[in-house]
Amino acid sequence: MNTVTIDPITRIEGHLKVELEIEGGRVQSAESSGTLFRGLEEMLRGRAPRDATRITQRTCGVCPAAHAMASALALDDAFHIKNQIPPNGRLIRNLLLGANFIQSHVLHFYHLSTLDFVDPEVLQKQAADDPELASIYNHLQSSSGEPFGPQYSGDYRLSPEITADLLRDYLQGLEIRKKAHELSAIFGGKMPHNMGSVPGGTTNKPDLDMITKFQARLDEIQQFITRRYLPGTIELCQAYSDYFDIGQGVNRFLEYGGFYLQNVSDQALSTPTGLKGGVLNLEKETLDKVNLTQIVEEVTHSWYSDQSQGHPEEATTEPRSNKEEGYSWVKAPRYNSRPHEVGPAARMMINYKRGHQTVVSQLQDALDKTHADLKQIPSVCGRHLARAVECKIVAQLMSQWGEQLQPGQPSAAQYDIPEKGQGVGLTSAPRGTLGHWLQFDDRKITNYQMVVPTTWNASPRDRAGYAGPMEQALQGTRIEDSDNPLEAARIVRSFDPCMACAVH
Ligand code: NFE
Ligand code: MG
Numbered sequence: 001m002n003t004v005t006i007d008p009i010t011r012i013e014g015h016l017k018v019e020l021e022i023e024g025g026r027v028q029s030a031e032s033s034g035t036l037f038r039g040l041e042e043m044l045r046g047r048a049p050r051d052a053t054r055i056t057q058r059t060c061g062v063c064p065a066a067h068a069m070a071s072a073l074a075l076d077d078a079f080h081i082k083n084q085i086p087p088n089g090r091l092i093r094n095l096l097l098g099a100n101f102i103q104s105h106v107l108h109f110y111h112l113s114t115l116d117f118v119d120p121e122v123l124q125k126q127a128a129d130d131p132e133l134a135s136i137y138n139h140l141q142s143s144s145g146e147p148f149g150p151q152y153s154g155d156y157r158l159s160p161e162i163t164a165d166l167l168r169d170y171l172q173g174l175e176i177r178k179k180a181h182e183l184s185a186i187f188g189g190k191m192p193h194n195m196g197s198v199p200g201g202t203t204n205k206p207d208l209d210m211i212t213k214f215q216a217r218l219d220e221i222q223q224f225i226t227r228r229y230l231p232g233t234i235e236l237c238q239a240y241s242d243y244f245d246i247g248q249g250v251n252r253f254l255e256y257g258g259f260y261l262q263n264v265s266d267q268a269l270s271t272p273t274g275l276k277g278g279v280l281n282l283e284k285e286t287l288d289k290v291n292l293t294q295i296v297e298e299v300t301h302s303w304y305s306d307q308s309q310g311h312p313e314e315a316t317t318e319p320r321s322n323k324e325e326g327y328s329w330v331k332a333p334r335y336n337s338r339p340h341e342v343g344p345a346a347r348m349m350i351n352y353k354r355g356h357q358t359v360v361s362q363l364q365d366a367l368d369k370t371h372a373d374l375k376q377i378p379s380v381c382g383r384h385l386a387r388a389v390e391c392k393i394v395a396q397l398m399s400q401w402g403e404q405l406q407p408g409q410p411s412a413a414q415y416d417i418p419e420k421g422q423g424v425g426l427t428s429a430p431r432g433t434l435g436h437w438l439q440f441d442d443r444k445i446t447n448y449q450m451v452v453p454t455t456w457n458a459s460p461r462d463r464a465g466y467a468g469p470m471e472q473a474l475q476g477t478r479i480e481d482s483d484n485p486l487e488a489a490r491i492v493r494s495f496d497p498c499m500a501c502a503v504h
Contacts, residue, residue: 001028004482007035009492010151011112013062014499016458018492020474022482030467030474032458032492034330034503037303041317041504044448049075049417049440052448053197056436059450060501061192062107065100065184066429068197069093069258070436070450073268073425075199078438081415082264088411089201091401092187094259094274095214096196097427098398102221103180103191104430105344105391106229108496109384110173111147114166116490117236119156120148122163132168152486157239166236169228176224179217186214201412206405215402222395225388230366233388236381237370243380244372247491249473250339251378253280253346254456256290256435258428259397268426274397275359275390275428278350279335282375287353292424295435297451298332301325301460312437312449313422329503332459332468333451341469342432342456343495345377348386358396362389378473383494417443429453431496454502457495470495 007017015036021028040059044052052071057064072093076082120140127137140148158166181191187202187210188194196202204210237244256269257277264271269290279288299309303326305318320326332339340346351359352374366389367374376382422439432453439447459468467475470492479485 002482004479004485004488006485006488009489011115011147012493012497012499013060014497014502016492016497016499018474018488020479020485020488022479025478025480027474027477027479027488030471031327032460032468032470033328034458034499036499036503037319037321037329038500038503039317039319041448041450044445047445048443049078049438049445050199052436052438052445053199054193056450057193059452059504060498062104062498063100063429063431063501064192065096065188065194065197066427066434067436067450068194069097069427070425070434072197072199073264073427074423074436074438075425076264077423077425078421078440079199079415079417079423081200081413084413084415085201085263086410086413087404088206088406088409089413090260090263091405092202092206092411093197094401095398096184096188096194096202097259098394098401099180099183101394101430102225102391103177105387106173106176106180108387109229109233110166110170112496113384113493114170114236115148115151116486116493117156117158117240118163118166119158122160123167126160126164130164132171133164136167136171152484152489154484154486158236162235162239166232169232172224172228176221179221183214183217186210198412200415203412205409205411206407208407211402211405211407215399218395218399218402222399225392225395230388230392233384234366234369237372237385240381241371243490244370244376244382245379246477246487247380247473247494249341249378250469251282252335252338252340253282253349253378254290254335254340254342254433255347255350255428256426256433258433268424275347276351276354276356277433278354279340280346280350280353282349282378287350294336295451296334296337298334298462300332300463302328302331304331312435312451313439315449316447317449328460330455330458330460332462333456334462337464339459339462339466339469339472340456341378342453343383344387344390345383346432347428348390349374349377358393359389362393380490380494387496419443431498431501432456450504452501452504454495454498458497458499458502470497
């Protein structure tokens with residue numbers, strides 16, 4: 001048995017260590033550890049409830065709008081105003097979240113993942129005739145190779161032309177992310193950590209100038225997604241088609257649904273959303289409604305006290321760094337006592353199975369072009385493909401929502417803050433599905449629990465010994481060279497882990 005430790009895994013967000021036990025060239029078992037403690041949930045205790053929307057966004061610079069959305073929804077619920085949000089407020093929240101999806105997905109593909117598949121040597125050969133490629137080449141020459149290296153390398157199969165295209169789009173992707181940030185700034189003041197999302201709706205009324213600026217930028221972004229990002233992902237998946245069978249995982253998938261199409265009147269789970277939710281079991285071929293009572297966070301192998309375990313309405317977050325069985329600061333969320341994968345792969349499969357027409361047509365088209373099957377979506381290539389398809393669909397939906405804005409009309413409801421209350425906010429986030437649960441008394445937060453996408457995906461083992469989704473995706477993988485475990489790095493990156501979010 002040979003132990004391979006990758007610590008840290010680079011080109012992801014945050015601090016992640018992965019330990020692989022390899023025998024006969026295959027991963028026998030894997031452990032993923034979140035090596036950073038943060039304690040944001042504890043910091044919220046004793047604060048005014050509305051601080052949650054400002055503070056929880058600091059969980060992450062990559063997906064702050066998702067935390068803004070979840071906390072605002074939880075406060076709407078707790079303040080009994082969830083059916084009073086003006087249409088502008090609901091739409092602008094969706095636009096802020098959508099802009100965050102776009103910047104995050106483009107970031108993940110070009111700036112974090114593509115470098116696993118493109119040969120930097122191509123730069124040297126092509127830089128002479130291409131100023132864009134020359135700029136990357138010169139940068140690499142004047143640094144110690146960052147952000148391309150040091151990295152596991154090899155198994156480069158893309159033609160020099162496709163490689164050069166992806167590297168040009170690496171630069172173009174930075175411009176597109178800037179434009180997506182500008183979308184957030186139009187309605188939320190800034191990115192990251194917008195000031196737009198508040199309980200009751202959003203802070204500013206849309207006017208024609210804002211809407212025009214928004215649609216102009218979104219148009220440019222949509223062209224990039226349609227002409228570059230999705231086709232580039234398809235080309236990559238065609239060249240690496242064996243990666244549709246590598247990194248499979250748990251076969252169970254969860255998504256609450258997100259981008260509300262009307263106000264949350266009764267409960268979030270039954271309100272129509274732009275992307276639908278569900279619980280999918282690919283093995284048993286079942287697709288069920290989400291039942292929130294089935295969510296429990298376990299801490300058997302996480303560095304937390306026993307009180308930190310349970311349903312998010314009851315659990316707390318108390319660090320116990322000396323716990324012997326512990327190997328991660330990430331809790332282990334379980335649905336129905338089993339690990340579930342969350343993310344664009346889960347979301348696109350669930351929406352496909354639920355007959356979301358745009359998802360069915362766009363995802364099927366991408367699958368046809370890559371000669372892959374829906375069942376292969378939980379894989380390295382499948383996750384990249386699902387993310388790119390989702391990015392295109394979210395941008396299309398945003399364009400429709402932008403047209404529905406009513407210039408000059410209010411975007412926030414009036415309300416009084418009750419003495420005490422509790423609420424839950426559920427949303428889609430770029431990396432999966434996100435829930436915030438809060439309770440407050442005497443207008444001070446008494447408990448705040450976030451169950452976060454990467455907490456699901458990068459979770460350690462649970463009480464019953466079931467490994468987390470990313471751990472299971474690594475198990476059984478053939479590693480050609482244990483000194484250069486690039487297969488493992490590709491699997492981990494396909495989940496787009498954000499460890500700052502996971503440990504929060
Ligand atoms: Ni820090 Fe996040 C997303 C949330 S992931 S990126 O997407 O919520 O765990
Ligand atoms: Mg939590």
